[in-house]
Every structure is written in C-alpha cells, then in structure tokens.
Amino acid sequence: MTRAGTRSDVKLAVLLLGMLVSACGDDVAAVAFSLRAAESGAPGLLAAILLARTVPAIGLGLLGGVLVDRALRWWWWPLSLAVQAALFLVMAGARSNALIVACVAVVSAVSAVTGPVASKLIALHSGDHQRIGGHLATVNGLSQACGAALGGIAFGVGGIGPLLCLNAGTFALLAVVALLVTGRSPVPVDASPQRGVLLGFRRLARPGAFGVVGLGLLVCTVFATSIEGVSGVFVLTHHAHWDPAWVGLAWGLWGLGAVLGGQGAGRLRRCPATVLLVLGAGGMGAVFLVLALGLPGVAIGAPLFLVGGAGNGAFNAAVSRTILAAVPLAEQARAWTAYRWIVTCCVVGGYLTGAAFGEHDAVAALALAGGLTLVGALCRTAPHT
Known part of the structure; x- marks a missing residue:
C-alpha cells in the first residue's frame, strides 16, 4: 500500500x-x-x-x-x-x-x-x-x-x-x-455544464444505480419502517402486552442486528447490492408481519428484532455501496442529498400515517408496513432496470 x-x-x-x-x-x-x-x-x-x-x-x-x-x-x-x-x-x-x-x-x-x-x-x-x-x-x-x-x-x-x-x-x-x-486541501468540484438540483435524482434512477423500480423499493421500505417507528410501540405495549423495559431491549437488539447485518453485507464480496436490498427489505417486512399478525411474547418477539435489525443493516450497507459505486465523485453530494431528501419525505409521511392509525389500529398499521415492504421487495425481483 x-x-x-x-x-x-x-x-x-x-x-x-x-x-x-x-x-x-x-x-x-x-x-x-x-x-x-x-x-x-x-x-x-x-x-x-x-x-x-x-x-x-x-x-x-x-x-x-x-x-x-x-x-x-x-x-x-x-x-x-x-x-x-x-x-x-x-x-x-x-x-x-x-x-x-x-x-x-x-x-x-x-x-x-x-x-x-x-x-x-x-x-x-x-x-x-x-x-x-x-x-x-x-x-x-x-x-x-x-x-x-x-x-x-x-x-x-x-x-x-x-x-x-x-x-x-x-x-x-x-x-x-x-x-x-x-485541512486546506481542495475537494474535487463539478465544473461540467450539468447543473440543477435534480441531477442527484437522475443519477439514482439510472439502471447502474437503483433504477426506477429500485427507488420504489427504497420509498416503500423507508415509509414502512417509519410507520413501524410509531405503531410498533403501541403494538408491543398495548396489544402484545410487553413491559416497556422489554421494548427497550428489543430496540437494543435491533441496533445490534443492524451492526451485524451491515458488517456482514460489507464482507459478502460476491453478493450484488440489489440482492442485499431485496433480502434486507424482505427480512424487515417479514418481521413486521409476524409481529402484527402473531403478537408474539418477548421470548419469540425479541429475537425477531435482531433479525429485522440485520435486514436493516444489510439494506443500509447496500444503499451506501450503490451510491458510492454508481455515482461519479464530483456528483456525490447531489446524489446523497437526493437520497436523504427521499428518506426525509418518507419518514415524515410514515410518522403521520402511523399517528393517523393511532393506538387502536396500530396492528393494522404494522401489517400495512410489512406488506408494503414485501411488495416493494417482490417488485424489485422482477426483470426491471
């Protein structure tokens, strides 16, 4: 080196x-x-x-x-x-x-x-x-x-x-x-005539990056996980009757799973980013559906958060890998801001949706989140670009 x-x-x-x-x-x-x-x-x-x-x-x-x-x-x-x-x-x-x-x-x-x-x-x-x-x-x-x-x-x-x-x-x-x-060293800037705030979206929608269908998967996944962020607490505490301390443990397991999933995805050299996106989103969607439809106790439900977190980590790792590899250095900032703009809008929409369902319909909201994520993953497996 x-x-x-x-x-x-x-x-x-x-x-x-x-x-x-x-x-x-x-x-x-x-x-x-x-x-x-x-x-x-x-x-x-x-x-x-x-x-x-x-x-x-x-x-x-x-x-x-x-x-x-x-x-x-x-x-x-x-x-x-x-x-x-x-x-x-x-x-x-x-x-x-x-x-x-x-x-x-x-x-x-x-x-x-x-x-x-x-x-x-x-x-x-x-x-x-x-x-x-x-x-x-x-x-x-x-x-x-x-x-x-x-x-x-x-x-x-x-x-x-x-x-x-x-x-x-x-x-x-x-x-x-x-x-x-x-330091005081310059960072490469883009001097090309391709200006505009929408350039990042066009780069993300390229077939070599996420593609249009891949962006759809991204939207479904972030929107669904945001719904879960609001409704999941009500499902666990009011419908599955978990103690708040166990809910905290479950979220800790989700974070641990995200670390393990991210590190694992970073070491799977022969696994394409698209496969990691689909598996990560599908894993999270499956966990949401099991929690919503089964209302499991802590002994079964808590390990599911480790699985969901691993899917989350693999998904996030694949997103970062795709943007870093598919977008030129001079356009990286616009690509990342376009991605974060999509994420922010989906988070706000997901929070509002979860709040609209409220406590009594939280199970339906969590089932909706799981279904959306799985549908997005299935659509991405189709032969689209």
Missing part, C-alpha cells in the same frame, strides 16, 4: 469515528427532546421539533448538494459544525420551548446546506465501496442503540441540559475531525 493510500485510510477511519460520536450525540438529543415533551406534558413540542428538523432539510437539502458539488470551500463544514455546537449550548440553557424549536430549525438549515460534505469526503477516501458501505451501516446501528440507551439513563439523572451540552461537545469534536480530514 502506498503512503498516500495509508494516509487516506487513516483519514477515512478518523472521519467515520467522528461521525459515529456525533451521531450518538444526535440520538441522545432526540431522546432528550422526547422526554422533555413527555415530562412537561407538551406533545405539541415534539411535533414542533419534528417540523423544525424536517422542513429546512426538505427545503434546503437539494441546494446544499449543489453547493457542495460545485462551489465547496474547505472551511465550510468545520465552521458549520462549530455553529451547530454553539446552538446546542444555547438550547441547553434555554427555558423557552419556542427558543429550542427555533434553534433546532437553524441547526437543521445549517446541516442541510453543509452536511453533504461528509458524504463527499467519504467517497473521496473510499477505496473499497462495499466495505465502507458496511461501516456506514455500523455507524447508524451503533449510534441508534448507544444514543437511545445513554439518553434515557442520563435524562433521569440530570434532565435535558447536560444531554444537549453533550451533543454540543460531539459537534465540536466533529469540527476538529473535519479540520484534520480536510
């Missing part, structure tokens, strides 16, 4: 570690916001925070991809991370819910414009797209499991303030990582 290759591998490892720590901080903050809303008896606060996080991401995310691909400066990302750290410190000391919501909206807007830099840096330093796809899935799985556990424990000890300070610290750490990884 050349010295340049070794240096690139080190930068990539440092970047992934920084992203893991920051993602854990984000999940801790998400738990803190949820518990703050529950403690204060203000469900509207959680809805307002959800809107503050998603509306700027939907409105500015695609523009951020264009800016990063075509006009990136090395100092943008470190500076934006420092700004986000400062905003979380403001929220930690704020007593006004309105101020917290406003700060969340600004954080989301800043992240939407400059966040795609991380994806472009990963593509720049990635020499093995399959392995890196597995590592990215591991980052997601570990952050969900660790962030939720740490957030729940720490909130009971010190409330929301220390948790938001912790997240501010993770942003500051990632800002240092960003400086170390980027």
Whole structure:
C-alpha cells in the first residue's frame, strides 16, 4: 500500500469515528427532546421539533448538494459544525420551548446546506465501496442503540441540559475531525455544464444505480419502517402486552442486528447490492408481519428484532455501496442529498400515517408496513432496470 493510500485510510477511519460520536450525540438529543415533551406534558413540542428538523432539510437539502458539488470551500463544514455546537449550548440553557424549536430549525438549515460534505469526503477516501458501505451501516446501528440507551439513563439523572451540552461537545469534536480530514486541501468540484438540483435524482434512477423500480423499493421500505417507528410501540405495549423495559431491549437488539447485518453485507464480496436490498427489505417486512399478525411474547418477539435489525443493516450497507459505486465523485453530494431528501419525505409521511392509525389500529398499521415492504421487495425481483 502506498503512503498516500495509508494516509487516506487513516483519514477515512478518523472521519467515520467522528461521525459515529456525533451521531450518538444526535440520538441522545432526540431522546432528550422526547422526554422533555413527555415530562412537561407538551406533545405539541415534539411535533414542533419534528417540523423544525424536517422542513429546512426538505427545503434546503437539494441546494446544499449543489453547493457542495460545485462551489465547496474547505472551511465550510468545520465552521458549520462549530455553529451547530454553539446552538446546542444555547438550547441547553434555554427555558423557552419556542427558543429550542427555533434553534433546532437553524441547526437543521445549517446541516442541510453543509452536511453533504461528509458524504463527499467519504467517497473521496473510499477505496473499497462495499466495505465502507458496511461501516456506514455500523455507524447508524451503533449510534441508534448507544444514543437511545445513554439518553434515557442520563435524562433521569440530570434532565435535558447536560444531554444537549453533550451533543454540543460531539459537534465540536466533529469540527476538529473535519479540520484534520480536510485541512486546506481542495475537494474535487463539478465544473461540467450539468447543473440543477435534480441531477442527484437522475443519477439514482439510472439502471447502474437503483433504477426506477429500485427507488420504489427504497420509498416503500423507508415509509414502512417509519410507520413501524410509531405503531410498533403501541403494538408491543398495548396489544402484545410487553413491559416497556422489554421494548427497550428489543430496540437494543435491533441496533445490534443492524451492526451485524451491515458488517456482514460489507464482507459478502460476491453478493450484488440489489440482492442485499431485496433480502434486507424482505427480512424487515417479514418481521413486521409476524409481529402484527402473531403478537408474539418477548421470548419469540425479541429475537425477531435482531433479525429485522440485520435486514436493516444489510439494506443500509447496500444503499451506501450503490451510491458510492454508481455515482461519479464530483456528483456525490447531489446524489446523497437526493437520497436523504427521499428518506426525509418518507419518514415524515410514515410518522403521520402511523399517528393517523393511532393506538387502536396500530396492528393494522404494522401489517400495512410489512406488506408494503414485501411488495416493494417482490417488485424489485422482477426483470426491471
């Protein structure tokens, strides 16, 4: 291995570690916001925070991809991370819910414009797209499991303030990582005449990437898992009569499964990404249907979360591998922002759908989620491009 290759591998490892720590901080903050809303008896606060996080991401995310691909400066990302750290410190000391919501909206807007830099840096330093796809899935799985556990424990000890300070610290750490990884060296930009915010969607819809039917599978899967995120809790606690502690254990097993599935997908050299997408989505859909139709007890149901998490990890690893391998480096930011724009819209739609079904019809909502995911997987197995 050349010295340049070794240096690139080190930068990539440092970047992934920084992203893991920051993602854990984000999940801790998400738990803190949820518990703050529950403690204060203000469900509207959680809805307002959800809107503050998603509306700027939907409105500015695609523009951020264009800016990063075509006009990136090395100092943008470190500076934006420092700004986000400062905003979380403001929220930690704020007593006004309105101020917290406003700060969340600004954080989301800043992240939407400059966040795609991380994806472009990963593509720049990635020499093995399959392995890196597995590592990215591991980052997601570990952050969900660790962030939720740490957030729940720490909130009971010190409330929301220390948790938001912790997240501010993770942003500051990632800002240092960003400086170390980027330095003052330029990141390749796109000087071609192909402009526009929709370029990322066209790249994802190419037959060499996901294809149109593959994007349909992506939409079905993210939408369905978002429905499950709302309805699954009601199914387990109110219909299957699980204790809340067992629900927490189940989600921990899901996170562990995501790590195992992501790492496994990163090592299956001869398995095409399309197969991993179908198997991952199908595995999650099957788990949702069994939970909805069987209402199993903890002894049977908890291991299913490990299976579903493994499918989730394999699916996420295949998504990352596909984008890294099928999209040119100069267009990576727009491809990733297009993907995240789709995900954000599906998450919002799934949450609203799960909320519309409510507690009493949660079983039907979970069955719908499982059916949608399986239908999407079956459609992708057809001979389409």
